[in-house]
Amino acid sequence: MQGPDTKNLFLAIVLSLTILLAFQYLAPQPKRAPVPAPVEQVAQPAAPGAGLASSAEPKLGRADALLLSPRIAIETPSVKGSINLRGARIDDLTLERYHTALDPSSPAIVLLSPSGSPDAYFAQQGWHAADPTLKLPDDQTLWTAGGDKLTPASPVTLGWDNGAGLTFTRTISIDAKYMFTVKDTVTNAGTEPVSLAPYALISRSSIPATASTSWWTYSFEGAIGSFNGVEKDVDYKDVPAGTRGSVTGGWFGFTDKYWLTSVAPADQALPVGAGFEGAVGAGKSVYQADFLGPEIVLGPAATASTAVLVFAGPKEVQTLDAYRDRLGLPHFENAVDWGWFWFFTKPIFYLLDYLYGVTGNFGVAIMLMTVVMRGAFFPLQTRAVINMNKMKALQPEILKLREKFGDDKMRLNQETMALQKRAGANPITGCLPIALQIPVFFSLYKVLYVSLEMRHAPFFGWIGDLSAPDPTTLFNLFGLIPFSPPAFLPAIGVWPLLYGLSMMLQQRMQPMQVDPVQARMFQFMPLIFTFMMANFPAGLVIYWAWSTVLTMAQQWLITRRTRPAVPVPGE
Numbered sequence: 090m091q092g093p094d095t096k097n098l099f100l101a102i103v104l105s106l107t108i109l110l111a112f113q114y115l116a117p118q119p120k121r122a123p124v125p126a127p128v129e130q131v132a133q134p135a136a137p138g139a140g141l142a143s144s145a146e147p148k149l150g151r152a153d154a155l156l157l158s159p160r161i162a163i164e165t166p167s168v169k170g171s172i173n174l175r176g177a178r179i180d181d182l183t184l185e186r187y188h189t190a191l192d193p194s195s196p197a198i199v200l201l202s203p204s205g206s207p208d209a210y211f212a213q214q215g216w217h218a219a220d221p222t223l224k225l226p227d228d229q230t231l232w233t234a235g236g237d238k239l240t241p242a243s244p245v246t247l248g249w250d251n252g253a254g255l256t257f258t259r260t261i262s263i264d265a266k267y268m269f270t271v272k273d274t275v276t277n278a279g280t281e282p283v284s285l286a287p288y289a290l291i292s293r294s295s296i297p298a299t300a301s302t303s304w305w306t307y308s309f310e311g312a313i314g315s316f317n318g319v320e321k322d323v324d325y326k327d328v329p330a331g332t333r334g335s336v337t338g339g340w341f342g343f344t345d346k347y348w349l350t351s352v353a354p355a356d357q358a359l360p361v362g363a364g365f366e367g368a369v370g371a372g373k374s375v376y377q378a379d380f381l382g383p384e385i386v387l388g389p390a391a392t393a394s395t396a397v398l399v400f401a402g403p404k405e406v407q408t409l410d411a412y413r414d415r416l417g418l419p420h421f422e423n424a425v426d427w428g429w430f431w432f433f434t435k436p437i438f439y440l441l442d443y444l445y446g447v448t449g450n451f452g453v454a455i456m457l458m459t460v461v462m463r464g465a466f467f468p469l470q471t472r473a474v475i476n477m478n479k480m481k482a483l484q485p486e487i488l489k490l491r492e493k494f495g496d497d498k499m500r501l502n503q504e505t506m507a508l509q510k511r512a513g514a515n516p517i518t519g520c521l522p523i524a525l526q527i528p529v530f531f532s533l534y535k536v537l538y539v540s541l542e543m544r545h546a547p548f549f550g551w552i553g554d555l556s557a558p559d560p561t562t563l564f565n566l567f568g569l570i571p572f573s574p575p576a577f578l579p580a581i582g583v584w585p586l587l588y589g590l591s592m593m594l595q596q597r598m599q600p601m602q603v604d605p606v607q608a609r610m611f612q613f614m615p616l617i618f619t620f621m622m623a624n625f626p627a628g629l630v631i632y633w634a635w636s637t638v639l640t641m642a643q644q645w646l647i648t649r650r651t652r653p654a655v656p657v658p659g660e
Contacts, residue, residue: 151199154206155181159231161245162238167266168402172239173203173211176228177247177259179269180204180211182401184348191545191553200348200401204228210293212352212399214259214271216285217381223283224251232259241265254279267402268412270355274394277387284386287395289352290379291342296325308539309426312365312378314341314351315419323365328376333364340418341365341378342400347541349404349424354382355396357417403541406438426539433532438540445542451555452548455533455632462529463639474647479512530633537626548627551583555628559584581623588634589619595641 149157160171163182170182182201189195201210216225226232226249235246244262251257258274277283297310312323316336322344323332341363342351354361363380385393398416402408404425413421427434440461444454486508494501537543543556551561559582592615622630 149205151202151206151208154203157203157205159234161234161236163263164238164240165263165265166241168263169197170201172245172261174232174234174247176213176230177226177232178203178211178213178228179261179399179401180209184403187347187403188545198348198403200350204294208293208295210291210295210350212269212289212291212350212401214273214287214289214352214397214399216257216273216275217288218283218285219384220284223285224253224255225285226251226257239263255283266408267400268416269399269401270396271399272355272394272396274392275387276392277389280389282386282388282391284384285393286384287382287397288379289354289397289399290377291350291352292375292377293343293350294374294376296376297345308346310345311343312341312376313344313349313424314363314365314378315339315421315423316363318419320420320423325367325376328365329367329369331364331366333362333366336361336363336380338417338419339363339380340398340400340421341380343376343378344404344424344426346539347403347544350401351399351424352378352380353398353400353416353418354380355398355416357419359383405541406442425541426535428532428535428539430528430532430535433528434535437529437532438536438542441536442542450548451543451546452552452628452631455555455628456635459632459635459639463636463643467643471643471647474644477644483508483512530629533632534626534629537628543626543628546628548631552627552631555631556626558582558624559627559630581619582627584627584630584634585619585622585625588622588630588637589615591634591637591641592618595637598641598644 155171158173158175160173160181163170163172163179167184167186168182169185170179172178173180180201180203182199184198184200187198189198201212202208203211213228215227218225230249232247232249235248236243239245239261241262241264244260247259247261249257254277256276256278258276260272260274262270262272271289273287275285309322311325312328312332314321316334316339318339321332337360338354338357339361340351340353342349359382361380361382365376365378367376368374382395385395387393398418400412406422406425409422409424412418427438437458440458441451441454444457445451448454448457487505490501490504490508494504537556544554546555547553548555552559558580560580561582562580563582563586596611596615622633
């Protein structure tokens, strides 16, 4: 590095961060499989390993598709929907506590939809037999119901008789949140033994749109599961190639940015064959996550039962943690895409969630977390400020060296390093606090971007969603003028401006830059970062602005409590 003072290294760190931030605008979007349009032919789900077949179905709107079959209503404090008695599918589910927009009167999130609708998405359970002549319930079977409504307090029981000695009973229960338990029982009243294997699957016919824009804001959406305690995820474009394996327990399904559907054996010690498969092409599309249990030999007058867990809901971290612990679902909380810095991201989330429980406001929680972070960095910050003061006191001597050895860069660097060594000044020391904040910055961004708890979380005043950019803009005087700026103008809100101002004030406290070119670049840094932060989540801008203010306060306090460094040029 050519520069002789701490500003050079500081510049390198800041420019590196600038490049990383700018990359989200310059990098191409992650390649994703194209979203299939609704088609006249759709692929039908199949028992695991049986292959996906194509059959004709009418292309209907969701409301019309719901009217094709008799249904059992689902009503809980968290979800509303219905169970399709034809096929006994869970294929109609709306998340009552979550809405498509910030306005609470906007429509609730629709998660599951029936087959035949444009975005078919459902859970299905059943039995598979190697004997193709054995009559088993399938997606066209019309079950009889022992109740008319599924609630947390009232399970429903469905029944079907194949007319050849086998009686099937299905009991479906649901908790107050998002977990269904489906218990299947089969009784053999015949004279011959039969061999059956239970299965469960999640099927969907379209790919959700993603808001991901670059490699570091990317949130995984696709097939996901836990295979022998190891999380595996597969992009939609790779699902049709098929992925299968023999595992014990686990869970398997599809994850969106904020929502998850999955199936799992209730007995997590059960060996199953599990995986993902799909069919995409002209006239058909289906993506399936499933598992197939071990074969059960059912003798005459014998009865066998199996149970499946079906999760369909939001990826609330505390809820996923509770299901992980209560039901033994391995790493269920990792349905949330914690990112590359997961070892920072997860602790930051849990700290924010705890502080939110204390304050009731995630914005205040972010500010309190920033105080905690600054306290943790205080020893390093102290060393950095003391070192900065030494570097500031060295500036006159460095100017003299530049005048004396300006044409001999090698000699200038040697003399500068010797001067810094005699003064006990180390340029790297001043950069460590900034370097350590970079993974914290990315981790907090990830928390704001992927954690459902931050979605539509308000702060104060005009900030109604900490996961979205500041909605105000300089170009209509922050809403005082009834004018909507054109799309090509960046929406520079109040908080990005406050951050740029804080960065400018912080620069005033740094040692004066000797190199005029670098000095000019530093002058433009607050402006550049103001424009960059305009499109970042408001929560992240609040963190960065507040962190800058705390850094200045720490710097002022440390400077007041330490003696000014007066280095001696000679030995």
